[in-house]
Amino acid sequence: MSDNITNILVVGVGGQGVMTATEILAEAAIALGHDVKKTEVAGMAQRGGVVSSHLRFGPKVLSPQIAPGSAHILLAFEAAEGMRWRHMMRPDALALINTGNLAPPVVELGLFEYPADPVGEMRGSGARVYSFDASAIANGLGDIRLGNTVMLGAIADHLPFSADVLEQCVLKRFARKGEKVIEMNRQAFAAGRAAAAEAQKTQDARAEALA
Amino acid sequence: MAAVMPAPAQSRLLMSGNEAVARAVWESGVKVAAAYPGTPATEMLEVISTYPDLYSEWSVNEKTSLEVAFGAAMAGSRSFCAMKHVGLNVASDALMTLTLTGVAGGLVIAVADDVGLSSSQNEQDSRFWGRFAHVPILEPADSQEAYEYTRLAYELSERFQTPVILRMTTRICHVKALVTVGERAPHVAPGFKKEAARWVMVPGAAARRIPLMFQREIDLRAEAETSALNFVDAGSDRRVGFVASGPAYMHVKEAFPDAPVLKLGFSFPAPFEKIRAFAATVEHCVVVEEVEPLLETELKAQGIKVVGKDILPRSGELSPPVLKPAVLRLLGEEVPEPEKKARPVAPLPVFPRPPTMCVACPHLGVYYTLSQLRNITISGDIGCYTLGFGHPWNALDACISMGASMGMALGLDKGRGESDKDKKIVAVIGDSTFLHMGMQGLLDIVYNRGNVTVLLLDNRAVGMTGGQDNPGNGRDIHGEEAPRVDFEKLVKALGVKDERVHVVNPYELPTLFKTLRDETKVPEPSVIITNQPCVLIQDYHKLKPFTVIDDKCTGCGNCLDTGCPAIHVTKRDSVVKPSGKTVDLAFVRIESSVCTGCGLCVQPCAPDAIVHADKVIQIKPLQRH
Numbered sequence: 001m002s003d004n005i006t007n008i009l010v011v012g013v014g015g016q017g018v019m020t021a022t023e024i025l026a027e028a029a030i031a032l033g034h035d036v037k038k039t040e041v042a043g044m045a046q047r048g049g050v051v052s053s054h055l056r057f058g059p060k061v062l063s064p065q066i067a068p069g070s071a072h073i074l075l076a077f078e079a080a081e082g083m084r085w086r087h088m089m090r091p092d093a094l095a096l097i098n099t100g101n102l103a104p105p106v107v108e109l110g111l112f113e114y115p116a117d118p119v120g121e122m123r124g125s126g127a128r129v130y131s132f133d134a135s136a137i138a139n140g141l142g143d144i145r146l147g148n149t150v151m152l153g154a155i156a157d158h159l160p161f162s163a164d165v166l167e168q169c170v171l172k173r174f175a176r177k178g179e180k181v182i183e184m185n186r187q188a189f190a191a192g193r194a195a196a197a198e199a200q201k202t203q204d205a206r207a208e209a210l211a
Numbered sequence: 212m213a214a215v216m217p218a219p220a221q222s223r224l225l226m227s228g229n230e231a232v233a234r235a236v237w238e239s240g241v242k243v244a245a246a247y248p249g250t251p252a253t254e255m256l257e258v259i260s261t262y263p264d265l266y267s268e269w270s271v272n273e274k275t276s277l278e279v280a281f282g283a284a285m286a287g288s289r290s291f292c293a294m295k296h297v298g299l300n301v302a303s304d305a306l307m308t309l310t311l312t313g314v315a316g317g318l319v320i321a322v323a324d325d326v327g328l329s330s331s332q333n334e335q336d337s338r339f340w341g342r343f344a345h346v347p348i349l350e351p352a353d354s355q356e357a358y359e360y361t362r363l364a365y366e367l368s369e370r371f372q373t374p375v376i377l378r379m380t381t382r383i384c385h386v387k388a389l390v391t392v393g394e395r396a397p398h399v400a401p402g403f404k405k406e407a408a409r410w411v412m413v414p415g416a417a418a419r420r421i422p423l424m425f426q427r428e429i430d431l432r433a434e435a436e437t438s439a440l441n442f443v444d445a446g447s448d449r450r451v452g453f454v455a456s457g458p459a460y461m462h463v464k465e466a467f468p469d470a471p472v473l474k475l476g477f478s479f480p481a482p483f484e485k486i487r488a489f490a491a492t493v494e495h496c497v498v499v500e501e502v503e504p505l506l507e508t509e510l511k512a513q514g515i516k517v518v519g520k521d522i523l524p525r526s527g528e529l530s531p532p533v534l535k536p537a538v539l540r541l542l543g544e545e546v547p548e549p550e551k552k553a554r555p556v557a558p559l560p561v562f563p564r565p566p567t568m569c570v571a572c573p574h575l576g577v578y579y580t581l582s583q584l585r586n587i588t589i590s591g592d593i594g595c596y597t598l599g600f601g602h603p604w605n606a607l608d609a610c611i612s613m614g615a616s617m618g619m620a621l622g623l624d625k626g627r628g629e630s631d632k633d634k635k636i637v638a639v640i641g642d643s644t645f646l647h648m649g650m651q652g653l654l655d656i657v658y659n660r661g662n663v664t665v666l667l668l669d670n671r672a673v674g675m676t677g678g679q680d681n682p683g684n685g686r687d688i689h690g691e692e693a694p695r696v697d698f699e700k701l702v703k704a705l706g707v708k709d710e711r712v713h714v715v716n717p718y719e720l721p722t723l724f725k726t727l728r729d730e731t732k733v734p735e736p737s738v739i740i741t742n743q744p745c746v747l748i749q750d751y752h753k754l755k756p757f758t759v760i761d762d763k764c765t766g767c768g769n770c771l772d773t774g775c776p777a778i779h780v781t782k783r784d785s786v787v788k789p790s791g792k793t794v795d796l797a798f799v800r801i802e803s804s805v806c807t808g809c810g811l812c813v814q815p816c817a818p819d820a821i822v823h824a825d826k827v828i829q830i831k832p833l834q835r836h
Contacts, residue, residue: 013564026225026387036225037353039386048776049566063465064353064386064458067532084561104564108780109603109771110797112562121559144804 005058006160007066011085012077013102014049017148020173021075022053024152025159028169029057032161039064048104052085074127075155077134077147078102079118086125093127096154096196098147100135130154130199137191146188153192163193217262220394228357228383231390232321233258235361236291239317240398241265243283245276247647248676249295250330251384252323256293257679260688264395269679269688272613272647273298277305277320284318284374285410288400289365293321296335297612301648303340306374308412310344311420313372313427316400317365323379326501327528330675332593332612334526336503341376341479345428348479349440350378350456354388360476362393363440371427371434378478380501382458382528432480440476441485450542452493454486454506454517459499459529466531467538481506487515495541497522499529568598570777571809573670573743576717577639579773579811580724581606581666587635587731588623592616592649594641595674595745603774607639616640617652621661635731636662642669642683646696650705656736657706664730665738668717669698670745678748702738711737718743720814746807754808756824759800763820766796770812770821777806 008025012018019040026038034057054066068087074095076082082097089095097119107114115121119131134154138146152170156163167189174181217237218224226234232255236244244267246256260267270276273294283290294302299322306320322340325331341348349364351357357379364375408416435441446452448469455463456475463472473489475481490496490510498507498519507519522537523529536546568574578599581589591597591607592615600607609619620638627634638656640649645667656663671684680686685695702712711733713726723741730737744750761781770778784796801812803824813821 014566023225023387030225030389035389037386037388038225039382048564048569050564061388062461063531064382064388064461065528065530067530080561081564083559087558103779104562105567105771105774105776106565106602107562108778108797108799110780110783110795111602115561 005056005061007071008055008073008075008155009066009071009085009088010053010055010075010077011081012051013081013104014051016051016077016102017145018051018053018077021077021148021152022055024169024173025055025155025166026057027172028159028161028166029055031165031169034058035061037061037064050081050084073155073158075151077151079131080115083115083118083121086122086127089125089127091126094158095122095127095129096151096158097122097129097131098134098151099131100133100147128203130196130203132195132199134192134195137195138188141184141188141191143184146184149185149188150192150195153189153194154196156189156193157196217395218392220392223389223391225387226354226358226390227254227385227387228351228354228379229254229385230258231354231358232293232361232377232379233262234390234392235358236319237262237265238393238395239362239365240289240396241291241365242288242316242398242400243280244268244291244293245270245279246293247271247273247276247298248673248679249273249298249323250676251325251381252293252295252298252321252379253676253679254384255321256688259291264397267688269681271682273302274305277302277309280318280320281305281309281314281374284314284316285312286400286403287315289317289398291319291321294323295331296322296324296337297331297333298322299337299340300335301613303344306340306344306346308417309374310346311412311417311424312410313420313423314368314374315372315404316398317368318374319361319364319368319377320374321361321377321379323381323384324501326380326382329381332610334502336501336505337376337378338479338500338505339503341378342505345424346374346376347371347431347435347477348376348378349476350478351383351476352456352458352460352474353383354386354390356476357383358390358392360440367434371431373427373431378457380457386458428480432482435477435480435482436485438477438482441482442474442476443489444472444474446471449493451495451497451538452489453497453499454489454510455499456506457501459501462528462530462534463499466535475506478506481509483510483513483515486510487513490515490517497538497541499523499534501529502526565601566598567776568595568774569746570775570805571746571807571811573717573741573745573809574599574668575773575775575809576720576723576811577666577668577741578604578606579815580720580727581637581639582772583724584635584727584731586633587637588631590616590620590623590636590638592638592640592644593675594644594668596639596641596668599639603772613644614640614648614652617649617656617663617665620663620665621652621656621659624661624663625659635664637664637666637727637731639666639668641674642667642671642698643673643681645698646682650701653702653707653736653738654705661736662734663736664727665702665736666727667698667702667738667740669740669742671750672745672748674745674747678745684748684750698740702740707736707738711735712740713738714740714742716743717741718809718811720811751807754810756803756806756808757801757810757813757821758803758806758824758827760820760822760827761798761800763818764798765818765820766798767817768795768797768799769815769817770799771797772815773811775812777802778812
């Protein structure tokens with residue numbers, strides 16, 4: 001697989017806005033002149049199922065699918081979903097994880113258990129893991145639906161292009177929704193950036209302590 | 212959806228394969244486009260309906276959609292229809308004879324194969340239909356090709372007076388990539404010309420069309436030999452070469468960038484001589500086709516030395532991680548890790564997250580009720596309600612194809628074995644599926660005096676594919692008012708007795724339970740119609756959310772049996788009853804931010820612990836508006 005392709009895997013649960021977030025990332029990559037392919041298999045995902053969305057960009061993208069072990073960034077909208085897709089990451093990958101949990105009915109019914117420490121399991125792979133509660137941040141800003149803008153803010157400083165490009169693409173989405181919605185998304189984006197930066201500090205301190 | 216201004220020519224747009232096809236349909240001057248929704252094909256018609264200057268419709272089923280498109284093509288207009296793979300099974304009766312008449316205006320049938328079964332009851336290779344019906348097949352490999360091939364398909368269709376199958380797969384339909392679009396070229400239809408020998412397929416006339424059809428296939432094969440859609444990518448490493456079509460072409464290029472590849476965009480009738488010449492230039496020639504070994508078998512019969520399904524899987528996508536090890540083994544090479552630098556870790560075990568019904572879905576009440584009934588066999592159908600087979604309801608025992616619940620139920624009734632003697636047979640079907648292919652099954656139950664209780668779940672939408680409109684909700688593809696089917700009158704017209712037809716609110720559990728129990732006791736056909744809308748469509752109105760009073764919750768877990776995803780467990784415990792039996796307890800909360808107040812969970816709650824959320828908030832001091 002070519003080294004000049006960036007592979008970003010965005011994962012979560014149907015209804016969280018995973019596919020929209022990936023589309024916005026794709027638009028940012030296009031704005032910078034990259035070739036782009038985006039794919040997901042999410043036929044029944046609007047029913048609360050697993051969603052994984054693949055984004056690949058670079059000079060020329062062939063297969064739309066990210067192969068296991070080759071994702072540069074894993075953007076996980078839900079903690080256990082991040083864990084589910086850990087094997088897709090390169091060893092030097094960055095994982096950005098929303099620690100907010102969404103347990104499915106099979107867990108509520110007691111048929112399966114929610115993992116005790118999904119973020120810890122992610123760290124076990126050796127990848128850099130920045131975790132933060134994007135759901136709480138979104139709720140704090142007044143609307144859980146801001147969660148995907150928070151997640152996009154979190155990834156913004158870790159892309160091979162500037163955060164401003166991505167922010168413009170996010171805000172363009174809401175251009176017709178009125179100034180209030182735009183402002184809320186601006187705040188959510190900034191809060192996501194700050195949360196990732198804070199999580200990075202924690203992770204760096206942890207890495208240092210282990211070293 | 213309202214018509215929008217299409218993007219100007221030469222725009223470079225991020226488009227899914229479905230969107231790219233829709234654009235090309237509009238540019239090709241198509242006059243009539245028809246489809247029944249079905250993943251992954253649905254968006255083709257959805258997007259087409261937003262373009263100006265053409266007629267589009269949701270048809271009641273795929274066969275009707277093909278007949279509508281064919282009618283327009285007889286009149287010389289360009290026409291289009293789209294369907295998922297199983298849809299072409301339904302439409303095939305029309306296809307197998309309209310291939311004899313051929314077409315006047317261009318007719319393109321876009322068929323989306325769900326390779327890998329992301330949202331289907333089976334995995335099929337629609338390229339079989341090309342061979343069966345002797346019609347050409349074009350296979351795009353990405354969105355740009357989906358756009359270009361659609362435009363080319365109309366030229367091909369009119370030049371050879373044949374319908375053309377545009378073979379899509381999930382990995383074309385739903386992948387977004389950049390597409391450079393072009394100008395719309397209006398198409399002028401000459402009008403229908405009466406010609407009985409051509410259009411009236413009675414035996415004599417049909418027999419005379421058969422040689423023409425075979426000659427057409429010979430001509431099409433010659434066309435495929437020289438078509439620019441079938442081209443060779445020269446490669447430096449001739450130890451292995453590939454013959455590939457569809458998305459598998461991109462996977463081959465990704466996995467073996469230095470290998471020669473013969474890319475087949477016009478894959479049937481296959482250009483045997485072009486392939487023979489290519490195969491002679493490489494040591495091993497591997498045919499990479501999703502999913503059946505159709506081309507491979509034909510090439511082997513032609514004496515061309517190829518390998519295919521002898522080394523590749525016969526089901527699922529042929530993505531690089533599948534292709535690479537198989538082909539390296541063929542070459543006798545060591546199989547490295549997918550990435551040299553990487554050391555991929557195995558997937559971690561995580562609970563499954565199957566699709567669920569939505570919060571407050573009207574089907575929840577139906578399946579809660581069905582799960583409470585004993586001595587019952589439930590024949591199911593295709594739609595969101597198929598999910599009733601899962602937890603916590605476990606209340607659907609069979610499902611195969613659209614509308615099959617009725618016939619299967621009648622067969623279960625007539626073919627009762629020893630253990631079924633006293634079983635109650637129930638069929639469950641949604642409104643749109645009933646109109647698609649269920650009506651005939653109900654008529655069969657009535658006519659043949661079956662003992663079946665039918666639950667007709669009328670939620671006024673094609674739910675699973677995203678809530679499309681249909682004749683049951685009185686709106687057309689543009690959301691405009693349209694004649695609406697009266698299900699009560701319809702089932703009575705099919706012969707169900709007046710007193711055996713009931714319309715019930717599925718949120719009223721006692722009524723639903725009583726009606727279902729009573730009707731299953733009556734040894735004749737009955738229909739219970741539930742009448743509340745899908746929560747994802749405009750007809751649904753949210754009510755005040757509920758919450759759980761913690762002190763009152765006894766942990767009985769009855770509310771969890773509804774299967775509503777808004778209910779979450781806060782604490783588990785167990786108690787030993789006086790009888791000595793240990794009972795598990797699950798204390799719950801309701802996520803009030805997503806609860807829409809359907810009130811279903813309130814009904815089985817023994818201690819009345821579930822109340823409207825605002826009632827709880829009101830007792831807090833300092834609450835101001």
